[in-house]
Amino acid sequence: MNLDQQNWWSKFLTDEKGVILDVRTSDEVNRGKIPGSINIDIFKGQGFIYEVEELDKNKNYYVYCAAGARSANACNIMKELGFENAYNLVGGFSEWTGPTE
Template structure:
């Protein structure tokens, strides 16, 4: 599900089962990220699938990338794998004006 930045962040802040998932590359993450996010690079292909499969499917995932394209793909993959709640950050990190580290 695509959410605007405001919806995505405010929903995450009130979600006791919320997890932020960054699907960018390691280099992108090293240049800055949303605090507390976990990184699983979608470009790792099958490795991405293996790592996603180890996540707790009862949690709600707030997924982002640089612009919103890779994270939209990640949300679709996660839904196919049985994750009920994966929320895509529209605009991605490039348009993010929330907290960064």
């Protein structure tokens, strides 16, 4: 599900089962990230799928990348793997105005 920044962040803040997933490369993450996010690079291909399958499917995932395209793909992959709730951040980190570290 695609959510704009305000809805994505406010939904996450009130979600006891929320996890932020950053699907960018480690180089991108090193330039800044949303606090508390876990990183699994979607460009790892099959490695991405292996790592995602280790995640708890009972949690809700708030997924982002740089602009929103890779995270949309990641949400689709996660749905195929049986994750019920994966929310894509429209506009990605490049348009993010919330907290960063």
